Amino acid sequence: VYFHTDAVQAIGNVPIDVKAQNIDMLSLSAHKFYGPKGVGALYIKKGVRIENLIHGGGQERKKRAGTENIAGIVGCGKAIELATADIEGHNIRIRAMRDRLLKGVLEKIPNARLNGHPTERLPGNFNVSFEFIEGESMLLWLDDEGICASTGSACTSGSLEPSHVLLATGLPVEISHGSLRLTLGDANTEEDVDFVLEVLPKVVSRLRDMSPLYQKAKEGGL
Template identity: 60%
Template sequence: MKSIYMDHSATTPVDKQVFEAMVPYFTEIYGNAASVHSQGRQASRAVELAREQVAALIGASPEEIIFTSGGTEADNQAIIAYMLANRSKGRHIITSAIEHHAVLHCCDWLARQGFEITVLPVNPLGVVEPATLSKALRPDTALVSIMHANNEVGTLEPIAELAAIAHEAGAVFHTDAVQTVGKIPVDVRELGVDLLSASAHKLYGPKGVGCLYSNKKVGITGFVHGGGQENGKRAGTTNVPGIVGFGKAAELAGQNLPVRAAKLTELGQRLIKGLLKEIPHTRLNGHPTERLPGSVSVSFDYVEGESILLMLDSYGIMASSGSACTSGSTDPSHVLLALGIPVESAHGSLRLTMGKDNTDADVDRVLEVLPTIIKKLRAMSPLGH
């Protein structure tokens, strides 16, 4: 039985070229990038090349890239470090109800420190409407953090417009772009953002490495202390192999990106149309067109999401019911509830996210198997009758 992986929003496999680029920095060029000897200098040069590769992917300057342990740390630095260092600019933060917990939990922590948080609602398609942001801005709003694309339903947000509105009010704008960098064209200048978070393992790079883009004008402060790495912005021994892998993954992601995105969009739309046609009482979650390529989120009435996942897995199909960071939780998705989806339907959600190796045959297999699974589960459920 062929395995079909459709959980790319949770993580992606490391590209073979990325792995090959990393290997020498484990076994041959293993020096500390802060050392002055030849091993250290070689490692340092590799890190700076990766910085250039990542910067090129998002239209930034290399000196604006701060390497981190991943998207979560980048979000923490963007939100907590910025607010703690800029209390004089205001104590008000605006975010949205559908953010990743890496953002929402930062805001919760800051609220306990005396900062004020406004959580914006979204419309039924999962979009933060610009007018909603305009009404929420205050003279003491220091930071606005709205994600570029939602990790559960795939909806793309109008970041350029939102950032412009925030700037008019004098606020700094951060976007969690973990789900978009490497999947669709992302240019920090065109988006107009001041801070942006990204993660290597979402674009066929290794886990445990990410970055924070920080516009030179923002002057982000260090968040992890103990050394002068990353120009004093992030202490700790440099993860040379991981950063090299991130750089190579960024370089590869930039090659033929529009072509890959178009292919995934086509696969996603085929899957959506097939599911809505073949399975009654099914709803598409998120925006029908303004969504991540290859990202499909649906809710099935009268069934429970975990049972769907287990039965799909028995057929060799790997998916999720929402964010990988909340897997195992019995609570309904905060994202789906924010879209106005009833609790019962939210419990029956399924996220299928495709990647570069998925094919039409994979979509056909899901469309062959899933209707039977849902029918069987509904037959077992008292609600299904």
Template identity: 65%
Template sequence: MGEKLIYMDHAATTYVKPQVVEAMLPFFTEKFGNASSIYTIGRESKKAIEESREKVSDAIGAQAREIFFTGSGTEADNWAIKGVAYANKSKGNHIITTNIEHHAVLHTCQYLENDGFEVTYLPVDENGLVTPQQVADAIKPNTILITIMFANNEIGTIQPIAEIGAIAKEKGIYFHTDAVQAIGNIAINVKDMNIDLMSMSAHKFYGPKGVGALYVRKGVKLVSFIHGGAQERGRRASTENIPAIVGFGKAIELATANLDEYNKKIMALRDRTIDEITKKIPFVKLNGHREKRLPGNVNLSFQFIEGESLLLMLDMKGIAASSGSACTSGSLDPSHVLLAIGLPHEIAHGSLRLTFGDENTDEDVNKLLEVLPVIVERLREMSPLYENVKRGNKNV
């Protein structure tokens, strides 16, 4: 106890930057007006929302009127997929996705399958990549939507989004990408990449929790997801969470301002961590593509240990990490992503995800490199399989 917290789980969530908190605070107190009201403090709230909309659109190369605020990235995924499916079911009922999507996409697709839609779940290779050719080959005359995540939340692999977007555009099929992990980490231009719909969430880039956004290209046929009042131009009812929307705008502005500088620092930490751990510790495998990966993502599988024990022991040393998706960490099942890239159950169970953020330092990595080999060795000493390997000096 008493150890300084070393936070290495930024893919799960981030802290809220002081500048973001500062921008939000007045909208809890003196600027508390309902944006639907016509008097002064209502108009101030409305103006703040529109300013944030501009900041989000500027960050991704969109128009302000193409940005719709939601309660989360999950809501944005649900709205994009169900919204397109139901608005275009007279044209067709086929959706293409991958088998490593976030559950916000997978469970939405499964829901639609129960409602008469047909879904193709494309397999990925051992690095977690899907090819544009796979997508092209899966297209049918009744295909209405392609939904493929920009970058994977567990293994960090970045998909060939621009190439897939070009195929979708050529075939006249809507293309949605879940960019919750990518935005704030990768430069994104929705026009250049032919993205029709894109989901985002503020708490992944130093903004508040409980606010997301959906980019919807002008002209996309989409049914409304929440019915009620006329908020968000009649597309998404409910009184706007103005402080959170203001926080979203400020956070995305900050996150995209110095992206290259930020990434240079984060990638140096990532690459050093991967190189040193794979050198120091035997029987370890990097998951995800070595180069085409998020700047701050390290995902490793250690043979002969349980990931949960590893996380608890790291926590005792003041290091917060993850074994995969934050939304499924309560589950005892191995990650669907790790199984999809071909890892056997027993190795998938021994996975560790480290995701770096702007306050991480070389000293943090030093500490990790000091304690991790000791923890891994200690846990392996409890494994009869590891004992066999040590005696026979070979892998099993």
């Protein structure tokens, strides 16, 4: 049985050894580790036979015909060198910022909960749900303040449905709708964390002031 892993989120965050981990195929995308957008790679272990993706030319060992994006490929290669040069040092710095952000949010905003395990997660991943508000409204207000955020994965950015992953963990639909996902990376600073901790509680508070559900909850009706 062949083993393929989608390592798009793992490269630069998790040490990977395709031989030691017995990986037959591994896919990655350059923009996830600060490389150029629109280019990625598929590792295929020697001896693994797969059907050609695009037939016609002899490019990419006849697996994918068409002119290669040379500049993108070179950029991808250099980016992955830089991203994997000091994974642990990178993780220590990013994890510390994430933990400070999470601690501040849970202390400043009532009826908030972390989604997922507190430590067994990517170092820059922050996913919290706020009761009595709607995630899309939260994103609009955060965007006005210059804070880039989402309510779920980029893969489902066109959908207004709550995250199927959060629902699978048992989170109710109404709370899943109030989820916020932030990702911290190399370009972020402690000042960015301070700014989010200043802005986010105000945004959540304003939205809750407009929510009839929140008013009911305060009166003990929920």
